[in-house]
Amino acid sequence: MAAENTDVIPLLTPYKMGEFALSHRIVLAPLTRDRSYNNVPQPHAAVYYSQRATKGGLLITEATGVSDTAQGLPDTPGIWTKEHVEAWKPIVDAVHQKGGVFFVQLWHVGRVSNNDYQPGGRAPLSSTDKGLTPDLYGLNWSPPRQLATDEIRGIVNDFRLAARNAIEAGFDGVEIHGASGYIIEQFMKDQVNNRTDKYGGSLENRCRFALEVAEAVIDEIGAERVGMRLSPYSDINEARDSDPDGLGLYMANALSKLDHTST
Numbered sequence: 405m406a407a408e409n410t411d412v413i414p415l416l417t418p419y420k421m422g423e424f425a426l427s428h429r430i431v432l433a434p435l436t437r438d439r440s441y442n443n444v445p446q447p448h449a450a451v452y453y454s455q456r457a458t459k460g461g462l463l464i465t466e467a468t469g470v471s472d473t474a475q476g477l478p479d480t481p482g483i484w485t486k487e488h489v490e491a492w493k494p495i496v497d498a499v500h501q502k503g504g505v506f507f508v509q510l511w512h513v514g515r516v517s518n519n520d521y522q523p524g525g526r527a528p529l530s531s532t533d534k535g536l537t538p539d540l541y542g543l544n545w546s547p548p549r550q551l552a553t554d555e556i557r558g559i560v561n562d563f564r565l566a567a568r569n570a571i572e573a574g575f576d577g578v579e580i581h582g583a584s585g586y587i588i589e590q591f592m593k594d595q596v597n598n599r600t601d602k603y604g605g606s607l608e609n610r611c612r613f614a615l616e617v618a619e620a621v622i623d624e625i626g627a628e629r630v631g632m633r634l635s636p637y638s639d640i641n642e643a644r645d646s647d648p649d650g651l652g653l654y655m656a657n658a659l660s661k662l663d664h665t666s667t
């Protein structure tokens with residue numbers, strides 16, 4: 405029997421992620437922390453993230469709101485105002501000083517929210533007007549308002565502007581949060597999306613919003629700086645699909661094609 409090679413620990417071997425030469429494969433997963441008071445990232449985040457940074461290691465920030473309608477929890481960070489961008493800069497610098505590669509996760513919660521977190525106390529926005537089960541996870545959710553077809557481009561544009569801000573703040577790239585039952589999944593998954601326009605019904609229609617977001621962000625900052633998190637098999641936040649294999653494959657193929665559209 406051949407002796408096992410114990411010299412190489414695969415997690416500690418380099419990985420070429422597009423143009424980023426990572427020196428190992430251990431990534432900081434996005435982790436919501438609720439410590440960005442009034443949606444402004446705080447100086448202590450520079451300590452938190454730089455403690456987790458290594459030379460050539462990839463870090464992804466906690467989910468970060470793309471607009472004032474994107475929030476569903478208290479004190480999660482944003483990246484839609486100048487103040488947010490300025491607050492992120494020293495945090496990004498601290499990670500870069502340690503040699504880390506730093507992506508910000510771009511987030512819109514859609515219906516996973518409450519009027520208290522929405523501008524003017526209005527209803528959360530979603531693909532649907534079907535709400536979450538009122539006391540799901542012991543929290544208080546408000547009924548959402550279904551976006552009109554011509555409002556959807558405004559949310560797509562929020563992701564684009566957030567990506568622009570991310571680059572201004574110094575981030576190396578962005579991860580679009582397309583997982584865990586938030587707005588992108590509220591469009592993608594057939595047990596949530598009950599639209600009858602071009603954003604609902606067929607698989608292609610349900611994925612249209614996700615792909616428009618990806619295209620806009622790629623157009624803004626280049627494909628090599630953009631990823632999307634997907635969770636077709638998850639039913640967190642009551643977002644379930646009857647054919648997760650089909651959904652996951654469709655999205656993976658469609659996103660791969662977008663990889664080559666940017667210059």
Ligand SMILES: Cc1cc2nc3c(=O)[nH]c(=O)nc-3n(C[C@H](O)[C@H](O)[C@H](O)COP(=O)(O)O)c2cc1C
Pocket residue numbers: 433434435436437465466467509581583584633
């Ligand atoms: C407290 C907490 C906060 C989280 N916040 C986010 C988040 O902001 N964005 C995200 O995509 N996933 C988030 N997750 C999911 C984690 O990134 C990760 O997928 C999960 O902890 C499972 O880890 P595993 O895949 O290593 O088992 C969160 C998980 C926890 C426990």
